[in-house]
Amino acid sequence: MTAWRQAGLNYINYSNIAAKVLRRALKPELRTEALKRDESHVRITPWANGRPAHLQQADK
């Protein structure tokens, strides 16, 4: 088993960290363009029993 998996990362986390480091190492003129690809705005809400999970906790 690899060291990063032992640390609790999966391959996606691992490769993302590698990508982030690589982007930071780029020359300044290329870096701004590359950093745009590093953004993410998605919000994820876990659901359980037909309702968003955080609402259920509020009910209790």
Added chain:
Amino acid sequence: MLGRVVPGVTTPVVAVINFQQNRNMATLKAISIRLKSVKNIQKITQSMKMVSAAKYTRAERDLKAARPYGEGAVQFYERAEVTPPEDDPKQLYVAMTSDRGLCGAVHTGVSKVIRTRLAEPGAENIKVICVGDKSRGILQRLYSKHIISVCQEIGRLPPTFQDACKIAGAILTSGYEFASGKIVYNKFKSVVSYQQSDLPLFSQKAVENAPKLTIYDSLDADVIQSYMEFSLASMLFYALKEGACSEQSSRMTAMDNASKNAGEMIDKLTLTFNRTRQAVITRELIEIISGAAALD
């Protein structure tokens, strides 16, 4: 008894007269207000069309670059002949839609595929992840018990690989051990057409038991696990890109049609407006002339 019947008969007659009067006596002001509002709507739909046309060209360019990600991942499953295990019926469906509406049947199409599947027998083993508010809105009413995750803020900006990574991370950490599944998305075919399509998902066990896995060299459990995680993210990325491209192209067509319909309405309303104006002028003339004639 007669007294009871008569009002029952007369009221509808009165209503009809009122209705007709309203229709004929539509004042100039009412028509011009209506005309103005339709013109404004047309302006809005036209500019929405322009915006989505610009977004569409970008989405199509991005899609070309993203295609190898999805196709490569699917090729692996096809070459290795991975099949879903028969003893484990647990399935995961990912509905690829977005938060934005006004784009034809893009979102309903995807949701309908999942809805039909959930209406079939064996649906209790299916869980759904809704990507985008629209699929959640459609599926939540009847099948909210099947939803295990909802992803929001899709469609405002073009999807990035980071977005796909986040969704993949949510699937992996959801704690739901599916044996197989599908990503349901809109496959972009041309500017005017798209089609609901799906990408397969498998558990690691299903891949390890695949009959032709031996055609790939030096695979151990660790490599397979890493590859499965990466291919999940890249398939989601590809599906997001296809979905975004179909959505923009569909919105373009929808807004084009809306502008055309508004144009027709404007033509009709202008005609009525002019006719009514003419009628008002004529009536006033008659009143003046007959008034003058009465004085003589």
